[in-house]
Amino acid sequence: MILKNRAKPLPLRKLDAATPRLSPQFPGLPKMKEDAKMQQQGYNGEIKVDYFLDNLVPMYTILQDVYLRVNGKNFQIDSLIIANYSIIIVDSKNYKGTITFNTILNQLTRSDGKIESGYEYPITQVKNQKFHLQNWLKQHNLGHIPIKCFVAIADPSTVVQVEGDQEEIGKYVVHAAEVPERIMNTDRQFGNKGAKKHSDYQIGKVILKECGEFDINLFKRYGLRTTDILPGVICPDCGVRGMKRVYNGWQCGNCKCFSRNEHMKAIDDYLLLVKDSITNKACAWFLGNITRGTATRILKKSGLAYHQKHRCWRRE
Ligand SMILES: [Zn+2]
Structure with a gap:
């Protein structure tokens, strides 16, 4: 079942509400519009991945858009699947064109045919999420549960290329449609290796209770004043x-x-x-x-x- 449903993220809601209410001369406006566009693209990608993860709803407990705090740090996970023996983190990436993972430089570049741009390395991102989640689970006496993380490529037309270790990338990066099967296989393997079967629903409830909501201070970030809101x-x-x-x-x-x-x-x-x-x-x-x-x-x-x-x- 789905214990926590995805909603439009608060920072995006704020940006969408604010931009039509600012003077066209407001200096931060282009950056705000650009950020809103990026966040909307990310959100669209998450929804595309949700469509496939829906196949797992009858079997496992799913929490969408998880935001937790551990050791004074917040971390956010797009989708958390609590399966029978393990917990799986799925991070959605919505890119158009061709993306190239370079395993030597730990670098991701995207090309739309004309411009090449660099991005934060998604594998480092999911490994960080896993690290934080592991610590969080330990603090809640659930540290024995194995965790696996995947980077889901939301758009089926995205071409994934690898420079360096293909096998390494294959362990993490999956097209969205393949994600449910990978999750089921992974969980089965953990079971075969002797992981203890747990109540996915109960664990989901513990996590849900501690979930916060990611927010930004629009005013600080973009130098806005309340009087700028028309x-x-x-x-x-x-x-x-x-x-x-x-x-x-x-x-x-x-x-x-x-x-x-x-x-x-x-x-x-x-x-x-x-x-x-x-x-x-x-x-x-x-x-x-x-x-x-x-x-x-x-x-x-x-x-x-x-x-x-x-x-x-x-x-x-
Ligand atoms: Zn009108």
Whole structure:
């Protein structure tokens, strides 16, 4: 079964919420858009790999997007499969074109036919994840469980080349469609070698209890100030900010489209980017200087909870 489901990562949600709300002149904007693009590509790759890992759901316990802390360090794992005898780490990589692993230099390069670019070496990354997980399991009296890690190539059209030790790369790097079988074989081998059978569900519950969520401070990282976040309801069709409040909804001054509940997206943006609570006054301003009465009516229907003491609304 799947004990923890993948959701769009918080840093990506924040970037996607912030970029349409910044002035086009904001100096950090190109970097933010580039980072959002990279993160989206990574997330798409993870979802592609999930599709294949789904085959293992009836047999094993799966946790997606695991974020744990050990010895003062955080580590993140795309997919953790708790099989019968072992735990398997799967890290997804979503590259287009041809990738080349160089086992002598521990280097990964990618070529799209025109430009060649270098990346962090995925095998070092998964080995680090394994090391951290091993320590984490030891601290939770589960140190006896064997761990194996794989790098899953999410896109079937990615061509994998090796310079140096092919066998070494073959131990770790697998096309996504092959991953389930490799996991089953690996787990069986651990069983044959005498590893103890464990309750995958119970171990999954222990890990789930300690899982945090990876987050970034957008403001520190990109030199943003809260005042850089511009107010207004954003048109879902054309993306222009500043839909006008009309009877029972919102209308775009640019493309004339109408939306009934587009304010909810704006309130979400506020809670994600500015503050985890919103007052009637802040809401009236953020939705484009609507009346306080309309803001109150909107907030009452928003599903947020009112906190009398601080006179603000927040998620329960
Ligand atoms: Zn529009």
